[in-house]
Amino acid sequence: MNEDIITFETAILASELGLKSCTKYCYDPNDEGKSLQLWETIFKYAPDEVVKRMIDAPTQSQLAKWIRERFNLLIRMYFNEEKMKFEPCYSLINVKTGFCTGISAEEMEFDSFEEANEESLKRTLRFIIEKKIHLK
Numbered sequence: 040m041n042e043d044i045i046t047f048e049t050a051i052l053a054s055e056l057g058l059k060s061c062t063k064y065c066y067d068p069n070d071e072g073k074s075l076q077l078w079e080t081i082f083k084y085a086p087d088e089v090v091k092r093m094i095d096a097p098t099q100s101q102l103a104k105w106i107r108e109r110f111n112l113l114i115r116m117y118f119n120e121e122k123m124k125f126e127p128c129y130s131l132i133n134v135k136t137g138f139c140t141g142i143s144a145e146e147m148e149f150d151s152f153e154e155a156n157e158e159s160l161k162r163t164l165r166f167i168i169e170k171k172i173h174l175k
């Protein structure tokens with residue numbers, strides 16, 4: 040099973056919130072995220088200034104786990120059975136308090152879970168930034 044790596048746009052948002060995990064891949068902002076790089080190669084061959092500018096590129100699952108552990112938010116996705124589409128109309132649940140915030144994605148529909156999940160992750164990160172949600 041292959042897991043999808045988050046997009047460059049989502050990686051930038053996660054980086055703004057302090058994501059620094061040792062993932063397998065990273066993006067180089069100088070090439071606007073056009074290619075994934077292996078951290079192993081970067082650490083081995085690149086100068087320090089290149090290493091410092093790289094942005095982690097975790098899988099969607101790794102990012103969802105980081106959000107849950109760092110911000111106590113659990114992301115749930117919905118499947119519209121009538122349309123047979125995934126909709127990034129999701130709930131953010133504070134795992135400590137049980138508080139639930141629903142966020143809709145303005146009638147967006149996706150054929151795959153991964154596409155909808157990417158949108159949900161991106162919107163969750165924006166929500167955290169806009170609401171200035173504190174770390175646990």
